[in-house]
Amino acid sequence: MQQRQKDMKANNKFDFSWAIDVAPDSIFVVERSGTIVFANAQAAACFGYEPGELTGKTIEELVPQAYRANHEKLRSDYMENPRSRPMGTGIRCLALRKDGTEFPVDVMLNYKEQDGKLFVICIARDITSLRSIYKELSRAEQRVSAILDKAHDAFVAADRHGKITEWNSAAETMFGLSQEEAVGQLLTETIIPPRYRQAHSHGFSRFLEQAGGYTLSRRIEVSALHRDGHEFAIELGLFSVDTEEGRSACAFIRDISERKESESRLKEFYSIVSHELRAPLTAIRGSLGLVEGGVTGQLPEEAKDLLGMARTSCDRLIGLINDILDLGKIEAGKLELHLEPVSPGFLVESALGEIAVLAQQASVEILSNVQADRLVVVDSNRIVQVLLNLLSNAIKFSPQGSKVNLEVVCLPGDRLRFSVTDQGPGIPDTQLGKLFGKFEQVGTPDIRQTGGTGLGLSISKEIVQKHKGAIGVDSQAGAGSTFWFELPAS
Numbered sequence: 425m426q427q428r429q430k431d432m433k434a435n436n437k438f439d440f441s442w443a444i445d446v447a448p449d450s451i452f453v454v455e456r457s458g459t460i461v462f463a464n465a466q467a468a469a470c471f472g473y474e475p476g477e478l479t480g481k482t483i484e485e486l487v488p489q490a491y492r493a494n495h496e497k498l499r500s501d502y503m504e505n506p507r508s509r510p511m512g513t514g515i516r517c518l519a520l521r522k523d524g525t526e527f528p529v530d531v532m533l534n535y536k537e538q539d540g541k542l543f544v545i546c547i548a549r550d551i552t553s554l555r556s557i558y559k560e561l562s563r564a565e566q567r568v569s570a571i572l573d574k575a576h577d578a579f580v581a582a583d584r585h586g587k588i589t590e591w592n593s594a595a596e597t598m599f600g601l602s603q604e605e606a607v608g609q610l611l612t613e614t615i616i617p618p619r620y621r622q623a624h625s626h627g628f629s630r631f632l633e634q635a636g637g638y639t640l641s642r643r644i645e646v647s648a649l650h651r652d653g654h655e656f657a658i659e660l661g662l663f664s665v666d667t668e669e670g671r672s673a674c675a676f677i678r679d680i681s682e683r684k685e686s687e688s689r690l691k692e693f694y695s696i697v698s699h700e701l702r703a704p705l706t707a708i709r710g711s712l713g714l715v716e717g718g719v720t721g722q723l724p725e726e727a728k729d730l731l732g733m734a735r736t737s738c739d740r741l742i743g744l745i746n747d748i749l750d751l752g753k754i755e756a757g758k759l760e761l762h763l764e765p766v767s768p769g770f771l772v773e774s775a776l777g778e779i780a781v782l783a784q785q786a787s788v789e790i791l792s793n794v795q796a797d798r799l800v801v802v803d804s805n806r807i808v809q810v811l812l813n814l815l816s817n818a819i820k821f822s823p824q825g826s827k828v829n830l831e832v833v834c835l836p837g838d839r840l841r842f843s844v845t846d847q848g849p850g851i852p853d854t855q856l857g858k859l860f861g862k863f864e865q866v867g868t869p870d871i872r873q874t875g876g877t878g879l880g881l882s883i884s885k886e887i888v889q890k891h892k893g894a895i896g897v898d899s900q901a902g903a904g905s906t907f908w909f910e911l912p913a914s
């Protein structure tokens with residue numbers, strides 16, 4: 425070898441045979457008979473032989489017993505009609521190591537005639553790790569499609585031409601089309617109602633053009649078409665996915681027709697409550713007030729008492745209806761605020777004016793103390809509603825002859841704190857967390873006898889939070905309560 429290198433150097437040539445030895449693949453040169461005349465170092469290492477040990481063996485010795493006969497036939501066919509077969513063009517077979525273990529290889533073939541003899545160059549690549557990657561990939565793919573198939577939502581994907589590429593079981597049920605029927609169809613010709621098709625095509629291409637791996641943050645509500653021709657409401661979460669085949673649009677789709685129906689029934693209910701119940705009740709309340717006030721002449725004492733009871737009941741009912749309507753607005757996310765800058769003093773005076781009669785009837789004195797010269801930007805009616813709720817609760821739970829303090833102070837960090845403190849029974853620690861929930865009434869049974877719906881504080885909380893404020897309570901059983909809320913000062 426060294427002599428050969430010296431000769432070559434002398435002839436001004438270099439020997440690059442070492443390059444073949446460092447190649448990561450097994451390289452063999454095989455004669456027509458199948459005898460190996462050359463094997464590189466990697467071939468020996470990969471098949472478990474000593475360097476040089478492979479020379480003189482037949483290539484079939486590197487093939488598992490079960491495939492040898494077939495391999496011999498393939499080899500002699502190839503020798504008759506040799507041609508170049510690049511790597512990865514389909515020759516995948518099992519190879520055999522000296523220790524008897526088998527492993528998968530990808531094989532490339534080429535040939536050369538030299539001095540009238542045919543030599544075949546065979547390069548074998550161990551694809552064990554590639555195989556396990558393929559297996560892992562196909563397992564992952566199976567997992568994803570199993571998840572999609574079990575999903576409660578329909579999953580639909582379409583390529584850039586709007587052709588459906590993915591359609592899970594939930595989509596089959598939702599739209600009445602099997603996967604075989606849907607895949608390959610255009611979205612516009614299947615699930616988009618005819619009157620929206622043009623707009624859809626336009627929106628679809630715009631979405632794909634703009635959507636650089638982008639997800640629509642909110643879910644959108646649209647109409648979809650069932651196979652039987654009926655339209656129904658769906659909600660979709662849309663996102664795009666980029667693959668080698670290009671960008672596709674994907675959506676998780678939920679049938680919201682039932683939700684829509686119950687929403688419209690609820691709307692109808694609130695409208696009935698508002699128009700058919702609140703409006704006449706308010707008229708009755710007005711008339712009762714007038715008659716009680718003597719507009720129709722002096723009334724006997726008994727009639728006055730009865731009228732007073734009727735008016736109080738009316739007031740309660742109107743309060744309850746207002747709470748229900750407010751709750752409806754809150755749940756529909758439609759509680760609107762009409763913001764304006766006002767002074768805390770104005771809010772306190774408005775609330776005191778409205779609550780004075782109730783306080784007087786309960787023999788409770790309300791003391792107010794406003795120590796804040798900042799303005800707040802609020803919906804005055806709504807904040808007065810919160811103050812009235814806190815004050816009426818305080819009065820309701822106060823012993824006769826006791827005092828309720830209404831205070832407003834400035835806090836560090838540009839906040840104003842409104843607080844209502846009573847000398848009532850207080851609230852046990854364990855119950856404090858529940859107070860601001862809907863329909864929550866806490867405390868001992870005799871506290872429950874004070875009436876109410878358990879809605880006032882939860883509505884107050886929504887109103888305060890909508891003003892970017894906070895609401896809370898400090899209380900101890902037997903030591904009175906302080907309900908407070910804080911608003912940002914302007």
Ligand code: ADP
Binds near residue numbers: 813817859865866882
């Ligand atoms: P309602 O007063 O209509 O029952 P609220 O939501 O305004 O509804 O109040 C919920 C519950 O919180 C009341 O039922 C009562 O148990 C408790 N609560 C509210 N304010 C006070 C208070 N000042 N003192 C003691 N308990 C109170």
